[in-house]
Amino acid sequence: MSDELKEYCGLFGIYGHPDAAQLSYLGLFSLQHRGEESAGIVVTDGQILSKHIGMGLVEDVFKPSDLERMKGYAAIGHTRYSTTGSSMLRNAQPLQVDYSRGSIAVAHNGNLINAHLLRDELEAHGSIFQTTIDSEVILHLLANPRYARFEEALVDTITRIKGAFSIVFLREDELIGVRDPNGFRPLCLGLLDGAYVLASETCALDMLKAEFVREIEPGEIVIIGKKGIRSLHPFPPTNPSHCIFEHVYFARPDSVIFGDSVHLVRQKLGRQLAREHPVDADLVIPVPDSGNSAALGYSLESGIPFEFGFMRNHYVGRTFIQPTQQSREFQARVKFNPVSAALKGKRVIVVDDSIVRGTTCKTRLKSIRDAGAKEIHMRVSCPPIMYPCFYGIDFPTKKELISCTHTLEEIRQFLEVDTLGFISLEGMLSAVNGKKANYCTACYSGKYPLPFGPEANKYILERKFSGEAHPVSAETPKKP
Amino acid sequence: MSDELKEYCGLFGIYGHPDAAQLSYLGLFSLQHRGEESAGIVVTDGQILSKHIGMGLVEDVFKPSDLERMKGYAAIGHTRYSTTGSSMLRNAQPLQVDYSRGSIAVAHNGNLINAHLLRDELEAHGSIFQTTIDSEVILHLLANPRYARFEEALVDTITRIKGAFSIVFLREDELIGVRDPNGFRPLCLGLLDGAYVLASETCALDMLKAEFVREIEPGEIVIIGKKGIRSLHPFPPTNPSHCIFEHVYFARPDSVIFGDSVHLVRQKLGRQLAREHPVDADLVIPVPDSGNSAALGYSLESGIPFEFGFMRNHYVGRTFIQPTQQSREFQARVKFNPVSAALKGKRVIVVDDSIVRGTTCKTRLKSIRDAGAKEIHMRVSCPPIMYPCFYGIDFPTKKELISCTHTLEEIRQFLEVDTLGFISLEGMLSAVNGKKANYCTACYSGKYPLPFGPEANKYILERKFSGEAHPVSAETPKKP
């Protein structure tokens, strides 16, 4: 039920193609699931950077005339739901500035854990901030005049920021891709007719029929320009900490990330779930679409037939008028209607990717029971979520996470299901091919791979653990 | 691949509920798949009819303030893609007029085969027409002054029109539902907290949690007012001719129409297809979402595992900028991306509901082959479409229907698949519970259940068989 989470960010970059802006539009379109709040593209013709950004979906932000105006051979693009900063146009990315070396644009996916410390330090040295996003901190660092060469400034900047970050930069004649040493967030490299492509997920390469070359390595900087591509590795070797939740929910099933097919990982999660929590039943049904792959895996492993138990209404958009005087159940049915004919009198296993607050889940399960299901067995393809994420996912606070506040049996009772099973942490990690230690599981285990110092800690504790994850005001509070 | 067809019309009506307009909005929303072109609601407070219509999706046509303004206890609503008339606001329904008995509004699903004859006759008697839709013909007939009572006028009107029609009328204090004697198009009756509901499909009742009472019978008129509901049966008994294509494609899988669950009928179509056209393969994949149920049926019958072979991008909307300089393949990938990891090296059975022109199908199949599928076996859950429909479906002309112009083997070669199988007419009809003779199969068999006289025939032949199904101009041509 992770559609309760707001997605966070998608990145795209291309160098060496005459249709750079149009291809960025298509690339962003296939990364739309990573950020529905704003979208933007910056293009360069070798001399001048031109930007177009807006609030809303990629499709709504760009008109044909916008793309036609954006002439150039290299571009970066961004779709956003940011976990820092607020929902305003001024925080939309890419961010583009002029500085002593000319112009530069940046787009960022992830979350810097030392952003506030750096910001305070920069302000003390005279910097002014027009946005509340991490990208502006990065550009201020990059503009520091003490470096003779751009590359020095870049390396120093990248090594001063801490946390989860995949980044694309665009200069007048260079495209740069960066991934943090832990490799929290994905970033891949592709080739299209000789042009280099960077994208958060391989589904963006598929869209363009670009060839998938490889992932950008954790801690790697790739610099793409007239002379081709070269890499910097400014960090000491570190164990990766890929975000396992990308496989569980965020990434598109047709993408390959961290070396694994997302769809196949999810199918394996479903199979493992069937092994860990078997039950005698008539049907396995997914909560579409996030539970599709795991439900299929559960069905294949258990031999219990897969069935489409929910009809999903694709027409629900942003302006749908919620029936205010009606019950919550009512609202659930707007998006998903149970297929009564298939469910009546049946013992049903319902598979979803995760349970966050539990309320939406409860409502959907009730609609299945109302449709005549005799038994309901809830199966969840990730372990209980119990800890906040500081690396870029906007989980609710502890108070709101049902797994923090309820025991397993209490959750089962709350959801009013016959049985309830979450996959185990070990079981989840068995679904990926790579080393288990290479994944961040902090939201399940509380083991944060990247330590944050006492000051950051204080900020984080205040903001995240206190139950005030979302400050009401979108503006920065006054300083003393 | 019937998403190449424009859907045609959804009807809704309610009597006796204080939130009549809001419930109509929700009802129309769940009938959105039956017409994406325009939407409208007329509500009555017992004295005055108020209308709101617009071009576009239900969600776009109505703002909260529109619904708030529409006070009343009874309403009718309509979503439209009309097979007659053109795509303009003036043709949006419901149509509302003043006449000698007060005000009346009407919404219509289907196609009158004698509309032009009636229109010519009415014009000869002095009628003026502001739209090109059948509904205006119906209202002119209804306003004929020779009848003393409204019911006389209603019965006479309904018996003068010929063809496929499900109709809802709204008067100051009456809701009326009508279904043609052949029962071509569905129309069902529900109850919600004592209020009567009429809807094209039961999924609209589910949305409101209204109880499904029964279908309106072919040839039945139901009149719902202060004193409850009563029925008229003005027609002699006729054999029904339900549109089998409602089950194949139009209706939502979670609906029950003509006495059968759409999802279960489609699953049976898939099972029958597996029996008629078995093949050795590794996977069964649907073209989402229209092929989902049949593909599942094929998998269950054949024992070959079901798989999600396509990832569907739900963000493609009306304003998406098509990449003009790119190939047709490219455009296909925008909506459906094959999941390469699942398909590579596999022998794949692809199931879809129908093949109309064949071009979209070909492109999608190519993307599966490009994703690495070793063999492709195309299976279609309806027989080849070879004849135009005069009862409300906007099929292309014979020239454009691939099954009219190509042999089975030629189609297979065109699609570049290893094998190709359509379900048989008999096989298709075996999937429904009712009498086979109660279904119209004209588009497959050429057997038109309702004869149309020589004049209508001439018009139809000119318009439909000549290959000019869609006159370029949206306006009525000049009369001699």
Added chain:
Amino acid sequence: MSDELKEYCGLFGIYGHPDAAQLSYLGLFSLQHRGEESAGIVVTDGQILSKHIGMGLVEDVFKPSDLERMKGYAAIGHTRYSTTGSSMLRNAQPLQVDYSRGSIAVAHNGNLINAHLLRDELEAHGSIFQTTIDSEVILHLLANPRYARFEEALVDTITRIKGAFSIVFLREDELIGVRDPNGFRPLCLGLLDGAYVLASETCALDMLKAEFVREIEPGEIVIIGKKGIRSLHPFPPTNPSHCIFEHVYFARPDSVIFGDSVHLVRQKLGRQLAREHPVDADLVIPVPDSGNSAALGYSLESGIPFEFGFMRNHYVGRTFIQPTQQSREFQARVKFNPVSAALKGKRVIVVDDSIVRGTTCKTRLKSIRDAGAKEIHMRVSCPPIMYPCFYGIDFPTKKELISCTHTLEEIRQFLEVDTLGFISLEGMLSAVNGKKANYCTACYSGKYPLPFGPEANKYILERKFSGEAHPVSAETPKKP
């Protein structure tokens, strides 16, 4: 202060020019002051009529692509604030229908006094009405099947309707202009490069650089087609009753109507006013722009200098946010700010075209006093308005007309001015060149040139004299 009145309608027509739609747009644009509520154009290419209408200003209703689509050599256009019917798109004109003779479109300026009688009669014979405008009544009459030839139907229709009407019709290959026998509303004929032009005012001819040929005569029908122009005169000779208020307020000062320059008539009104109500003062200032010409006339006649006492803010548009918490004075200043430097310590004569309710006038005069004027002498270039208009002007009811409810001295006190003078009826009529008897002065004198029968009278009395000029509901009430 007649800007309190909603303007009513502007007509345009053209035959024989390849840019018919674009020229109609420009023509309507220069007739915008006659109707700001909706605008529309119908064009013909000789075969097909195409329509585009919308709510709002001409400039807002038409996009370049709309005009480009409207190919044809003849067209009619309309700007509207109707005095009958309500403010809805379905009531926007031109109205276009199909009938036994093909297609026809109509646009109408004026008010039929027997519209309701005709409507009831037509409904009794089976007609249905989709709008509440007089034009639909006209088209129903025109479609009567008893006439062999169109011209017969036209003449019969025109002679059956009573009241004030200037009308343009468009058929597949004919443009028709009609003016009622009294000639209440203006309609003129022009020539542009061999194409005939019809327009409510000559300013529309000026805009196109068309040559002014003559006014359409009262009671004349002109039929313009391939063979040129010809006239019908179906009415017996009648004395004209031109609306004097067109000169006072409605028409644009750069137009020539009823044989007189509007600007020069207004200047003469100002001169006459100076003769009738002289006063010793320092300055004459107009209420811009409706009082400009008369104020200039007053200044010229009296020798007292003309001055710009108000600065008019041209930016006030439809979406300006009124300062709700502020006083009424405040709102007045948004549009007109007094030029204090010119007014301070001065004895000021303020000239306006008319006083309707008196409230806006009072507020504006107060702002002049606040700006430092020592004395204020109000002069009005038409007599007190005391009777409703049934020929097309939407005056308030008697209750709201300050001249109906107050004596001259009471009005002076209400306005808080030192002296107040209205021009006399005789004086007003002395400003036009034609015979005084040829003008309708009903709103001042109560002498209605066109008798309306007892039934109409009843309706009118109920609606107009009862103080319910504007029924709250926009919809037609239920019939018994």
Added chain:
Amino acid sequence: MSDELKEYCGLFGIYGHPDAAQLSYLGLFSLQHRGEESAGIVVTDGQILSKHIGMGLVEDVFKPSDLERMKGYAAIGHTRYSTTGSSMLRNAQPLQVDYSRGSIAVAHNGNLINAHLLRDELEAHGSIFQTTIDSEVILHLLANPRYARFEEALVDTITRIKGAFSIVFLREDELIGVRDPNGFRPLCLGLLDGAYVLASETCALDMLKAEFVREIEPGEIVIIGKKGIRSLHPFPPTNPSHCIFEHVYFARPDSVIFGDSVHLVRQKLGRQLAREHPVDADLVIPVPDSGNSAALGYSLESGIPFEFGFMRNHYVGRTFIQPTQQSREFQARVKFNPVSAALKGKRVIVVDDSIVRGTTCKTRLKSIRDAGAKEIHMRVSCPPIMYPCFYGIDFPTKKELISCTHTLEEIRQFLEVDTLGFISLEGMLSAVNGKKANYCTACYSGKYPLPFGPEANKYILERKFSGEAHPVSAETPKKP
């Protein structure tokens, strides 16, 4: 004919009123003539600054909900057409940033002649720039960490910038107004119910019924906060150089600036023009509205009657479709139609405020001749414009200024008028009450009151004198 110039900027500020944002909206509305390109307001509640900006007219940028959201007791606002930077949302003002002291917003009217020097210097020290406007330079200077107190930073910033500037700042609890030592641009102080108001012109005070207190003095800084108002005078005494063109064209006639009523100054310009260039004629007509006051002055001085020769169409907005296939004359008539009845056979004196390129003027004069004027005598109420402005007015380049490229006789021939007269420099200056030396007349005389150093000079020469006043690209060019 100065409506060929884009206006430049209007400033507003208020402190101590509960409706600060709404009053700013109204204030900006009355300053709309100073900038139609973008509008913005920043409000403070003592803790948090909130901003709303947008492209377009004040009325279009703000919806009621925007103003309701902007709670606070102090605010600044801005309307813009900037002479630096380009026409993009990111350059709209006020500009708001966070820095070491909290938050601050700024809005600016004028042009800094050392902006590029300062920008280069700041970039060399590591600053990044997100806009191309002078205001961002000002904020970077203000954020310099070397100052202990805000006031020190403020004074140092203001003394480092050179050129023409009126500025308003908003801090969490302070409103600040600044005017450059030369007093190029106006800025006045008012009082409304105890709240302080700052505005570019007194017409904004009139709108609010605020009392005009005084002008901010050249070189004065006023700081308004909880403890009231206090002034700083950080500059050595300088001779003022008020922009005379504010009186000629920019300011609203109902404003008082630089100690004079704009309307009365313009009237005096007209009187002086009549003395310098008398001619025997029948009528004096203005080009509305910019020539109104001067034409009246000419009429009063000469005794030749004033007349409204042009009818102005107020409906011409931003989306009006220009008739592309028609002549330039055609386009002129859309906005101004000559009143033929008043002009026919007359010898006409036409008065306008200035001639810039001469082309629009020529077209308008032609329309008067076509309307039948026998003689045309053009009179201009400012001297020939021959030099660029570096203090905030966006004149065309020398190449485009007709007075630079043509002799007086050549201009007369170009305009096809019988006589032509410009007011003399001396004559123009005689219309203001203050010392003549206190006005900047650089655009007429070439005498620039504020020297700009060699570097600035070089930039200016390149940009302004080369004929490339408006670089095609809106973006900052690449640095070497």
